[in-house]
Amino acid sequence: MYAVFKRELFSFLNSLMAYITIGIFLLACALLLWFFPDTSILDYGYAELSSFFNLAPFLFMFLIPAITMRSFAEERREGTYVLLATRPLSDLQIILAKYFACVVLLFFALIPTLVYYYSIYELGYPKGNIDTGAVIGSYLGLFLLGKAFTAIGIFASSITKNQVIAFAVAVFLCFFTYSGFDSISKVFELQYLGTVLVNLGINEHYQSISRGVLDTRDLIYFISFVLLFLGLTKLAIGGRKW
Template sequence: MYAVFKRELFSLLNSLMAYITIGVFLLASGLLLWFFPDTSILDYGYAELSGFFGLAPFLFLFLIPAITMRSFAEERREGTYILLATRPLSDWQIIFAKYLACFVLVVFALIPTLIYSYSISALALPTGNIDTGAIIGSYIGLMLLGAAFVSIGIFASSLTKNQVVAFALSVFLCFFAYSGFEAMSQIFSFRSIENILLNLSVNEHYQSLSRGVLDTRDLVYFLTFIAAFLGLTKLVIGGRKW
């Protein structure tokens, strides 16, 4: 499994697409956070990163599908997955190796954004007067959100040989998981149905973590969400093998 993980990670790091995607993510988040007047922290007047953590999920909608779209689609298109499947590895080991490689790249994309926290701390009056707990909770929520989106991207990539189709499908599924259930909850007037749909919404649990409160219900939700989509990927891969 480690060999597949290392091969997949090095393959991503040697890909120009990965660097372009991460560069666009950092450039877009930097411009939205510091330069554009409607979203600039400097014009906001408060030493907090709520603007960044509100924008990052929508940037993830394009960053993560661009990273994951080649994981299974390229293997199937080039025929190399047959060689991989004949090795003494289970389907779960192959899926986890590819999943972890993509997730590690997402974490690499987030590391440079830590400078935003330092900048906000330095600009605050007095210096260092920021809500550290909320920032830590928001980063944990953002990593869990990224992990959930990666599981969707891996699943979408397993469905097709075409990377563009995998990208488009992944963007749609990520957007629906993030905003779809919340939008549907506003349609139903029954409180019980509304609560069920809100509990299924990724955004609802992400916002809960962004407040700086680590609730086990949110952690269980994200872990269950990830396991569900990796399980669907296992069904797709296992079905094709048969």
């Protein structure tokens, strides 16, 4: 399993596309946070990163599918999964190796964004006037959100051999699971059903952790969400004749 993980990770790191994708993500974050007047931290006037954590999920909807789209789609298109399957590894081990490689790459993409925290820390009046605990909670929520989107991307890549289709399906599923349930809940006038639909969506649990409230129900939700889509990936792979 480690060999597959290492191969997958280094194939990302040796690919120019990975650096271009992460570079575009960081550039978009910088433009939205510092230059665009509607979302600029400087125009907002408060020493906090709430605008970044509100915008990041929507940027993730494109960043993560771009990272995961090649995971199985490329293997299927080139016919190399058969060779990979001959190794003494189960389908689940192969899925987990690819999943964790994408998660590590996501972690690398988030590290440079810490410069935003440092900038706000230095610019705050007085210096250091920023809620560090809230920032830590928000980063944890963002990382859990990224892991959930990665599981969706891996699943989308497993159902097609076309990377563009895998990207499009992953973007749609990420958007729907993040915002779709909230939108559907507004259609129903029954309060109980609306609450259930909201709790099914990722946004509710992401916002809860981002407020600095580390609830075990939110952690269980994200773990269950990841396991669900990795399980669906296993079904998609196991039921296909490569």
